[in-house]
Amino acid sequence: MKILVIGPSWVGDMMMSQSLYRTLQARYPQAIIDVMAPAWCRPLLSRMPEVNEAIPMPLGHGALEIGERRKLGHSLREKRYDRAYVLPNSFKSALVPFFAGIPHRTGWRGEMRYGLLNDVRVLDKEAWPLMVERYVALAYDKGIMRTAQDLPQPLLWPQLQVSEGEKSYTCNQFSLSSERPMIGFCPGAEFGPAKRWPHYHYAELAKQLIDEGYQVVLFGSAKDHEAGNEILAALNTEQQAWVSEPGGGNTA
Structure with missing residues (x-):
């Protein structure tokens, strides 16, 4: 299985996102996980052994640029990803996996992303109080993930690999x-x-x-x-x- 994750744009959120990568690897040991994120994230992602490749997001934070996102998505089609997980809540962050033709696209609803995502989760902030729990929940079927109490314990917390x-x-x-x-x-x-x-x-x-x-x-x-x-x-x-x-x- 090949997985593309659209990563967050903030260092704290990127660090927390490793819990999702660790969970995905535990569930799908043969999975190849690539993460698209700002170029500054590369040193951090390089210390996450679950990540196969850090793909730089060339577009600036806040820039919509639908045409450029379409080109970027089309350029990824040859990688033939099976699944995408979109961690930011913005509309634009869901465009690349959509244009890449990735068949299974998962994320929280965010900015009304029906259509761009085909596995949409509706966030109840009281049921999911922690960001790390929200990330990890995406690795499981939404039918069994009603609240954070449904997550398997213990969570796989972020753990960078440092020599x-x-x-x-x-x-x-x-x-x-x-x-x-x-x-x-x-x-x-x-x-x-x-x-x-x-x-x-x-x-x-x-x-x-x-x-x-x-x-x-x-x-x-x-x-x-x-x-x-x-x-x-x-x-x-x-x-x-x-x-x-x-x-x-x-x-x-």
Whole structure:
């Protein structure tokens, strides 16, 4: 079986989407899974062993360009995909699998995509509160997936494949200690505080993790530096010693 996934355009969503790929591989061990996503996703997808090929999406986020999507879809016909899973909710994201002639096209309804998708799921946000659950549900027949409680447990959580050499290189590059296991925090959000978990919750979690023998690494772009500082300010000096911010807040 050959599968095409239209991946999300945000790094957090792309990371969560690995749960779908892992679930598909567990259900269909011989399946070949390709993911179409923005080019910046390639380093992330390369660390997901379930993904056969990362196909760059050449069109910008937000651009409809139906003609270009038709050409792109037609160019994929020779790959003869059996199934497509469309993870974004936008109308345009469902166009490429449709134009590629993929016979089975699955996704949440989103922007009224009847016709473009022929296996449409209608989202009940209360029944499916977590994005990762919504992704994984697409791997199963919709007749048996009424709520998140119907998902087989445990879920196959995201798990990137990283070599020991890469770990050592990263620790050396950013002067990270190898004395304690690391937990990464990404406290920023693209659209500001309304989309962020409050810094004081991060701080309380950091305190608990440090007390349990972990160290915390803060990731983000330069504009997330303030959120990192707010977390640090809520910790005492001893706890702060086990918090790192590689690159001074420029590790997005």
